[in-house]
Amino acid sequence: MSFPVLDVQGLAYAYPDGHQALFGVNLHVHQGERVALLGPNGAGKTTLVLHLNGILTAGKGAVAVSGLPVTKDNLLEIRRRVGIVFQDPDDQLFMPTVRDDVAFGPANLGLRGAELDARVASALEAVGMADFADRPPHHLSFGQRRRVAVATVLAMEPEILVLDEPSSNLDPASRRELADILRSLDVTVLMVTHDLPYALELCERAVILSDGVIVADGPTRDILLDEETMRAHRLELPFGFNPATLPER
Amino acid sequence: MGAPHGHHLHWHGHSPIHRLPAHVKLVSLLAFVVTVVATPREAYWAFAAYLLLMLGVWVASRVPLGYLARRMVVEVPFVVFALLIPFVATGPRVDVGPLSLSEPGLLAAWGILAKATLGVMASLALATTTEPRDIVAGLEHLRLPALMVGILTFMLRYLDVVVGELERMRIARESRGFRATSVRQWPAIAATTGALFIRSYERGERVHLAMLSRGYGGRMPLLHETSTPASAWARGLALPAAALLVLVAAVVLR
Numbered sequence: 001m002s003f004p005v006l007d008v009q010g011l012a013y014a015y016p017d018g019h020q021a022l023f024g025v026n027l028h029v030h031q032g033e034r035v036a037l038l039g040p041n042g043a044g045k046t047t048l049v050l051h052l053n054g055i056l057t058a059g060k061g062a063v064a065v066s067g068l069p070v071t072k073d074n075l076l077e078i079r080r081r082v083g084i085v086f087q088d089p090d091d092q093l094f095m096p097t098v099r100d101d102v103a104f105g106p107a108n109l110g111l112r113g114a115e116l117d118a119r120v121a122s123a124l125e126a127v128g129m130a131d132f133a134d135r136p137p138h139h140l141s142f143g144q145r146r147r148v149a150v151a152t153v154l155a156m157e158p159e160i161l162v163l164d165e166p167s168s169n170l171d172p173a174s175r176r177e178l179a180d181i182l183r184s185l186d187v188t189v190l191m192v193t194h195d196l197p198y199a200l201e202l203c204e205r206a207v208i209l210s211d212g213v214i215v216a217d218g219p220t221r222d223i224l225l226d227e228e229t230m231r232a233h234r235l236e237l238p239f240g241f242n243p244a245t246l247p248e249r
Numbered sequence: 250m251g252a253p254h255g256h257h258l259h260w261h262g263h264s265p266i267h268r269l270p271a272h273v274k275l276v277s278l279l280a281f282v283v284t285v286v287a288t289p290r291e292a293y294w295a296f297a298a299y300l301l302l303m304l305g306v307w308v309a310s311r312v313p314l315g316y317l318a319r320r321m322v323v324e325v326p327f328v329v330f331a332l333l334i335p336f337v338a339t340g341p342r343v344d345v346g347p348l349s350l351s352e353p354g355l356l357a358a359w360g361i362l363a364k365a366t367l368g369v370m371a372s373l374a375l376a377t378t379t380e381p382r383d384i385v386a387g388l389e390h391l392r393l394p395a396l397m398v399g400i401l402t403f404m405l406r407y408l409d410v411v412v413g414e415l416e417r418m419r420i421a422r423e424s425r426g427f428r429a430t431s432v433r434q435w436p437a438i439a440a441t442t443g444a445l446f447i448r449s450y451e452r453g454e455r456v457h458l459a460m461l462s463r464g465y466g467g468r469m470p471l472l473h474e475t476s477t478p479a480s481a482w483a484r485g486l487a488l489p490a491a492a493l494l495v496l497v498a499a500v501v502l503r
Contacts, residue, residue: 053462079464086462090410091455096382096402100472105463107470116472136382138409156463 003067004028005160005188006052006082010061012212013047021047023212024061029160034182034189036199036220039209040234045192048209049162052190053082066159080109083153087165089145093137098129098148101137105156123155124148127181143174147181160188167195196224197241208233221246258320258376265484266310267378270477271387273485278375280489284496285367290360292499296367302491303370312377320373327365331358381405386473395469403456411449418445 006029014020021044029035039045050056051063054070063070065081083105086092095101102120111119124130127147137145146166153161166182167175179202182189193199199206199220206220210233216223223229224243230236237243266274288295307317338354375384382405389398418441427437 050458055458055461076464076466079462082462084459084462086455086459088455090407091452092459094403094406094456094460096385096406103472104460104465104470107472108464108466136406138406152463 002031003064004030005033005066006190007064007067008048008051008061009063011048011051011058011063012060013051013056014059015047021212022051022059025209025212025214027207027214027217029188029190031188032186033205034191034203036203036206037190037192037209038194038196038199038206038223038235043209043233044212045209046164049084049164049190049192052160052162053079053084076109080156081159082162083156083158083160084162085146085149085153085164085166087168089137089142089149092149092152093145096136097133098124098135098137098140099133101148102133102152102155105152109156119155119157123151126154126185127151128177141174143170143177146170146174146178150178150181154185154187158187160190161185163189163191163193165193165195166191167193167198196235196237200224200243200246208235210234258373259380260310260312260316260377262311262378264309264311264378266306266374269378269485270390270475270481271379271383272390273387273477273481274375274379275384275387275391277485277489278371280486281371281492282368284489284492285364285371288364288496288499289503290356290363292503295495295499296363298495299367299492300370302488302495303367303374306374306488307370310374310378317370317373317377320377321366321369324365324369327361331361331365334358334361390475399469407449407452410452411445414448415441415445 006027008025008027011022011025012020013022025044025048027048037045037048047056051058051070052065054063054072054075057072058070065078068074068077068081070078093101095104099120102123103116106116106119120133121130124133127150129144129147129151132140132144132148137148140148150161150163150166163182166178170178175198179198182202189203191199191203203220205218206216206223207214208216208223208229215233216226216229221243224237269277285296285299288299307314334357335350335354336348338351338357340351340353342349343352343355344350379387382402385398385401385405388401389395422437422441427434429435429438
């Protein structure tokens with residue numbers, strides 16, 4: 001039996017100030033899936049994401065990545081396996097050049113020399129940013145920075161790519177280019193988003209996190225068409241967008 | 250501030266000076282400045298020799314001389330200070346027209362002016378021919394403590410981000426009718442500064458999270474292991490070596 005790439009069991013967490021964000025989350029993501037994590041603001045999405053690579057430690061319950069439990073001893077391997085792309089690329093890209101930034105992760109894993117260069121080159125290639133390796137990140141457009149942020153994580157060859165609001169602040173062309181890139185990658189994806197058409201376009205499966213628990217889990221199209229559940233959890237389709245009228249994928 | 254990307258000193262070029270490794274230039278700058286400062290101020294001809302050497306470097310860097318000269322204004326506070334010394338210093342006095350000036354003061358002023366000017370010229374030669382990030386990499390190569398290299402690297406990276414934020418806050422302030430015309434408006438500016446500090450602090454925390462997520466364990470990985478050819482050192486150290494010869498001559502001939 002193979003392990004799910006992501007196995008979250010009964011995860012509960014309260015912040016040190018007493019605010020409880022998660023109340024027993026169960027979530028499994030299997031190899032090759034692309035899953036959208038939907039939910040209103042304050043639902044606990046970011047808190048959940050920060051548990052996946054051990055930035056936050058579960059108050060109760062457990063997280064395992066491809067069978068490896070997220071514990072203090074495994075942190076480096078867990079962080080290799082779970083690649084998180086944060087919402088603001090300026091938070092993610094902090095090195096003087098694109099190349100150095102993409103090299104940061106694999107270098108932390110101990111890669112050096114030609115092997116490191118090859119990782120950097122292939123990650124930049126995968127997001128179409130190979131020509132920008134020597135540029136400082138702040139000279140790039142926002143869409144380019146977001147793509148480099150994806151590359152910084154791809155260079156670690158993760159088993160699951162976790163994207164926090166990947167389409168936010170992107171113009172429509174950059175948004176589509178990023179979708180093309182994400183589709184071209186052979187990697188499991190968990191995508192936190194408010195952009196429901198984007199979720200439908202990229203993810204065959206969606207889960208809704210609301211008030212710290214998973215309240216719905218199923219094919220994205222069915223979830224988006226379930227008006228009652230959607231309304232109950234402050235989720236709304238954008239004006240004029242009707243998944244029912246779109247052709248089946 | 251305000252200049253695009255904070256690189257307002259660097260002049261893009263491919264001169265031999267541009268191509269020298271940054272750490273060689275840093276060592277060269279330091280050695281040159283120490284030599285100049287060690288020179289007795291009475292050895293007037295030595296300073297003329299240094300000036301010629303420095304002008305030679307400026308010309309070799311192929312940065313327009315006007316560009317360099319305009320940036321010398323950074324020295325003005327020192328010039329003002331130096332010009333005041335002859336008036337306030339004690340000791341025997343000489344009369345220059347209607348003014349009575351202190352002789353040791355004049356000598357001190359000359360010393361400060363000459364040494365500061367040469368120091369600024371040399372620093373400009375480094376700054377105009379070296380990208381800021383290369384200077385930081387050079388300092389790292391010269392074994393500056395990793396913590397300080399880290400602070401400098403982050404400062405370079407985030408200066409534009411913070412300035413951009415400040416600019417957006419200013420526009421938002423003024424869009425609501427705010428104009429900083431009198432002291433009474435200072436509290437609003439103070440509040441902006443405070444907000445900027447909090448935002449930067451929070452960004453620092455988010456950057457740290459993003460670093461941890463990519464396996465950061467408290468030590469920056471060494472990404473560039475370069476070896477410096479002896480010829481680069483030889484070329485880079487030619488300037489301080491020549492200056493040192495001048496110094497030795499100045500001391501011996503005194």
